[in-house]
Amino acid sequence: MLKTADGVTEAGHVCFDNVQKSYDGETLVVKNLNLDIARGEFLTMLGPSGSGKTTCLMMLAGFESATFGEIRLDGQRIDNVAPHKRGIGMVFQNYALFPHMTVAENLAFPLRVRKMGQADVEKRVQRALDMVELSEFGSRMPAQLSGGQQQRVAVARALVFEPQLVLMDEPLGALDKNLREQMQYEIKHIHEQLGVTVVYVTHDQTEALTMSNRIAVFNDGKVQQLASPPDLYERPENAFVAAFIGENNKLMGKVEAIDGDTCKVVLDNGDKVTALKVNVDAVGDRTTLSLRPERVVIAPEGSADLDNVFEAEVRELIYLGDHIRTRVKVCGNDEFIVKVPNSSHSPDLARGAKVRIGWITQDCRALDA
């Protein structure tokens, strides 16, 4: 079930082994989680709220206990170790900078509780401040900093005691869009510089795609897919992942015939489509076909190199500069989106026009229903 992304060879820095978690004794919020995180990896837990991703992070940090299973750090069980003895850095959603301490005191806190000498503390605090480019801000109170600056201090504080593992719980959730993008790069660069293992929780797929080595997509207490960002986007393994990551066209139907890697699917309106067999087992199964909008082409009359070509009717056109988002009705689905590039040889479309659209078999993935 677990794949290791390219370039990450050393496995098992952090290991979830059959971990289950229940709050009320009736339902499991985390169902049988198995996850290996490699040293130095940037792994993102991505999922909608209530999917169990934050619970997993809290179990790793020690603020929630696992109901069943083991969590190991470097081969040592940590699920019975108190949070303050785990030596795991953590960045919180609301930063959690201590409001009654200056920035420097906040950064010194993890060093002082470790009884580090004064000179060492000062040196490390200054180095941490330099790292996040806040050298002059040591004597400020957190409330005197902007949101982005507070975020940088929170990151620096989680790293200043040189933990092997840093957890981040939606750290950029409170920032505005521009700042969030900038911080994404900064955190990514810090990760690359220091080589620490980062486990990052977010519900923002762009953030996950930008920053991660691998992404674990959570839904309903389970990891739906664990893969590198390109894999996740281009080769989703089930309907949830296909729908959750990026934009996606769905066509529902039934498998009519299986032929090696491909299969023939009869859609609900009777049209027949050839698709890549990904997550269907047998003839007669219900299936969801997943198709990215940018992989659909508006086919000129008579072009025949596409495996699937259908008659469509243009319902709506939205001009978005670099492309024209075109909603068409095809195969009985009138929420079908096609991204038409804004280039000189793209056809001129008008609402109500009849066009032929098509796609190749490799781009159309037959997933679970």
Added chain:
Amino acid sequence: MAQADAGTEDLTRDASGQMVTADGVPLKQSLKRAERRRKLVAFGLVTPLLLFLLVVFIFPIGQMMWRSVDNPQVVNALPLTLEALEDWDGQGLPDEEVYAALASDFRTDMERARRDQFSGPLGVRLNYELSGARGAVARTVRNVPDFEAPYKEAFLDSHRLWGDVALWKVIEREGRPLTTAYYVAAMDREFDADGNIVMRDENRQIYINLYMRTLALSVAITVLTILLGFPIAYYMSILPMRYSNLLMIFVLLPFWTSLLVRTTAWIVLLQQQGVINESLVALGIIGDDGRFSLMYNMWGTIIAMTHILLPFMVLPLYSVMRTIPPSYVRAAKSLGATPFTAFRKVYLPQTLPGIGAGAVLVFIISIGYYITPALVGGQSGRMISNEIARHMQQSLNWGLAAALGTILLIGVLVLYWVYNRLVGAQNLKLG
């Protein structure tokens, strides 16, 4: 380009360089006009309360402070005598001239309608300084119509105190419209024969001890409410809202119960034959002769007042703790702090505004508390407010009551000032 610049300059600045609006009115004046309406509204909103406070709070407190120095009795009753006394050297009894003036003053007073007479208040006033003086004045005033010269003998015959230099010294000292005598008495001091302020006899010193006891009891009660209130406020702050509301009702229950009902309950519980003592004896923990006296002494005051004032500590603490997200303590732990260090270095400092507000409330309320010590305090649980009330209601020495009250007020203000210097009033969070 330059022209355009000059054009905008003309619009926004007048000749002297002041900012002006489009129609040429100086910007400041225009702003003031716009703000005036808002100020009027604000003033209108606070005026009723301001007037109310003026009438029922500030004016009475001013009256009280005035009463602590106001001294009209001798001046009103004995104008001629005081004039005659100006030549007295303070050694030995005054001359015949002074006694004649005194007789004249008393006769003038007898001619006034009975309820306008000054001799009654005079007797009371002199009696504060010298016991027996009231009797001397009362008897002599009755006899004065029959006095004939030489008056000195007549007065000495009427009452022996008129032959006491001490009384004349009191009349001379208090023959001024303002006095410090009430404050001198309130500080357990008195005037000696030479008019110097000295400490009273040990067995007549009351008030300083009482102030100290009031202070000590208030501090003890404040500390107890912090110790008892902090855990429950913390627990309520981490509970879901509906449970914490239920607990809050229990915390507020003392507020909703009549003080007399509670007092009865304490008597049932705390007295020598009460529930607590009987239970301890029955369990064999204490002997029958070793019963604790928990009532009608200091312990009664401390127990009862801690109970009453607990909500004043819990409410501000709770409201502060509710706003402290659990992620702070979590962050501290993830950074390596033990639970105790996380509490002491991260959680506790953030609750200080609540502790401060609760402590100031409880302390200031308890330092002036009256009814509970009066009901369950007995002798050793009395506080300064009980003494003030006694002077208001029984001894009717309002001047002394006012002096004691003013000292209490100033003491509280000084403590508040010290607190403000140490903690900062802006750090209080009352709700």
